[in-house]
Amino acid sequence: MLETLTVDAREHGLAGDGVTNDQPAFQRLVDELGAACAADGRPRVLRVPAGTYLMRDRPTLWRSGVSLIGAGRGATRFVLTNPGARTTPVPLAWFTAAQHGAGPDNCLADLTFAHFEIDGSGVETEEYEVLAKGLGMQYVLRGRFSDLYIHDTAATGFGCDFLQDTVVEGLLVERCGRQDSGEQMGGAGIGIGIGGWGRVERLTVTACTAIGNGTNGIFLELQNKDWPLTCGIRITACHAEGNRFGISDWGADGLLVTSSTMIGNHEAGFDVSSQGTSKTGGRGGIVTGCVIDGNVRDGVGLGNTPGPYALRGNRISDNGRYGYWEHNLAGGDDEAAVDVVLEANDIRDNALDGVRFDAAVREAAIVDNRIRDNGRRHAGAASGSGPGVRCTALSLTDEDADWPPDGHRGKEVTVGGQSAVVARNSATELTLAPRRPGADTAWWDGVPGPGARYELPPTVAVRAGLAVDGTVTRTWLDGNRVGDDQPVRTQTHGLRVTPSGTWTDCRACDNDLGGNAVAATLFETPPAGGRWRDNDE
Numbered sequence: 001m002l003e004t005l006t007v008d009a010r011e012h013g014l015a016g017d018g019v020t021n022d023q024p025a026f027q028r029l030v031d032e033l034g035a036a037c038a039a040d041g042r043p044r045v046l047r048v049p050a051g052t053y054l055m056r057d058r059p060t061l062w063r064s065g066v067s068l069i070g071a072g073r074g075a076t077r078f079v080l081t082n083p084g085a086r087t088t089p090v091p092l093a094w095f096t097a098a099q100h101g102a103g104p105d106n107c108l109a110d111l112t113f114a115h116f117e118i119d120g121s122g123v124e125t126e127e128y129e130v131l132a133k134g135l136g137m138q139y140v141l142r143g144r145f146s147d148l149y150i151h152d153t154a155a156t157g158f159g160c161d162f163l164q165d166t167v168v169e170g171l172l173v174e175r176c177g178r179q180d181s182g183e184q185m186g187g188a189g190i191g192i193g194i195g196g197w198g199r200v201e202r203l204t205v206t207a208c209t210a211i212g213n214g215t216n217g218i219f220l221e222l223q224n225k226d227w228p229l230t231c232g233i234r235i236t237a238c239h240a241e242g243n244r245f246g247i248s249d250w251g252a253d254g255l256l257v258t259s260s261t262m263i264g265n266h267e268a269g270f271d272v273s274s275q276g277t278s279k280t281g282g283r284g285g286i287v288t289g290c291v292i293d294g295n296v297r298d299g300v301g302l303g304n305t306p307g308p309y310a311l312r313g314n315r316i317s318d319n320g321r322y323g324y325w326e327h328n329l330a331g332g333d334d335e336a337a338v339d340v341v342l343e344a345n346d347i348r349d350n351a352l353d354g355v356r357f358d359a360a361v362r363e364a365a366i367v368d369n370r371i372r373d374n375g376r377r378h379a380g381a382a383s384g385s386g387p388g389v390r391c392t393a394l395s396l397t398d399e400d401a402d403w404p405p406d407g408h409r410g411k412e413v414t415v416g417g418q419s420a421v422v423a424r425n426s427a428t429e430l431t432l433a434p435r436r437p438g439a440d441t442a443w444w445d446g447v448p449g450p451g452a453r454y455e456l457p458p459t460v461a462v463r464a465g466l467a468v469d470g471t472v473t474r475t476w477l478d479g480n481r482v483g484d485d486q487p488v489r490t491q492t493h494g495l496r497v498t499p500s501g502t503w504t505d506c507r508a509c510d511n512d513l514g515g516n517a518v519a520a521t522l523f524e525t526p527p528a529g530g531r532w533r534d535n536d537e
Contacts, residue, residue: 048069092135171208190205225279235247253284267298311345389454503527
């Protein structure tokens with residue numbers, strides 16, 4: 001038995017030369033340290049000096065009480081590969097309920113993973129395999145994951161579930177979910193299953209960065225629809241960029257998201273919906289002090305939740321469709337969301353409506369927000385071809401164009417049978433979103449040749465600060481400024497109720513709805529009941 005509490009991996013058989021398969025020696029050492037901890041109750045530390053450690057064809061089964069400490073990102077590198085086992089996922093460390101009987105009474109306790117890199121680019125499975133992660137452990141007690149760089153995994157980078165009294169801090173997770181189509185389970189940068197410890201899981205995710213991952217940058221997912229929703233989880237000071245979704249709540253209770261940035265994500269910066277395993281949307285969450293900016297589609301997408309949910313003091317801006325979108329996905333909870341709160345947010349410069357309700361809400365509070373200068377996608381249809389037209393991997397230029405700045409934001413431009421999404425535009429150049437998270441091009445079939453004909457569709461005629469296309473009941477709209485002060489106004493109306501929307505028994509008081517391009521209000525369905533008082537129009 002190894003009696004020493006700290007062990008040097010090089011002194012116990014690991015080569016770290018990038019050529020030798022270090023996985024068998026690594027597994028033996030983890031087993032010995034785990035057995036020693038089980039025998040005397042004292043956790044061990046495995047220190048891995050600088051080097052490149054090849055982990056080939058087999059995952060390493062982890063043991064309780066064994067910590068893994070490297071010499072830093074880029075110095076200690078674990079390279080995962082499976083050339084001889086194309087049906088086998090190769091996470092650096094795994095311990096799961098299905099494969100190993102993990103559970104609250106059979107957990108991994110008292111461990112730290114810190115200061116190393118995991119390169120998953122060498123793993124390629126015959127079909128998408130959700131277990132092809134960088135780290136894939138379940139039921140961790142008193143864990144700390146710190147200063148890790150995880151990249152290019154076939155599935156989720158950090159895919160650890162049921163983390164009690166655990167901190168996940170300072171992770172950089174890039175281009176994970178390589179083999180995920182974007183519609184499959186997993187494929188995230190940081191994906192954490194919740195609910196295994198019961199009603200409360202005390203978990204903090206802080207100062208992490210997730211860039212260009214196949215599905216979510218960071219997500220929490222209730223793993224069993226029959227479990228109680230889990231509370232006690234915080235996401236603070238994180239950055240999610242260029243993922244399909246930035247940060248997602250798929251089944252937490254009272255998730256707290258603070259001081260984070262969610263920018264350039266493809267579907268939404270912040271997302272609540274039923275897309276997870278249990279088809280359960282989060283509820284009771286609070287999102288505050290965040291910047292949710294420049295996402296290709298929506299800033300915030302909230303749905304499949306009975307509520308409550310609160311967004312306070314955020315900047316929700318420059319997104320390619322709606323700033324805030326209330327909606328429900330098929331197959332999830334579609335009852336009215338109760339007690340949704342939008343308070344003191346700056347919702348501006350989004351491409352279409354600043355706030356849009358396409359699903360039912362009741363007892364909502366929309367209070368003291370600045371909903372300004374939305375409807376930026378106001379340019380009409382356009383087309384062109386010839387000597388002035390050229391494309392690059394992420395742009396299309398027409399030297400003869402004179403487009404309004406960002407007037408085509410969020411549209412699909414069609415070129416020679418291919419289409420790409422406009423992230424933003426100048427007078428002559430369209431900046432295009434990558435074709436999928438982590439990609440370096442907007443095109444699926446190669447960059448179109450010089451002079452190719454392009455077409456841009458028209459915009460929608462009505463682009464409101466607040467648009468109601470669902471059932472809105474007993475909602476307060478108080479103290480908001482909903483207008484447009486641009487030289488060329490693009491937000492057509494302050495408040496719109498569509499022919500299929502309803503506004504019933506609501507209170508609207510002390511709002512400034514003046515200065516929109518067309519009118520303060522557009523009631524295609526007249527409001528019913530409630531109060532309308534002291535609004536400036």
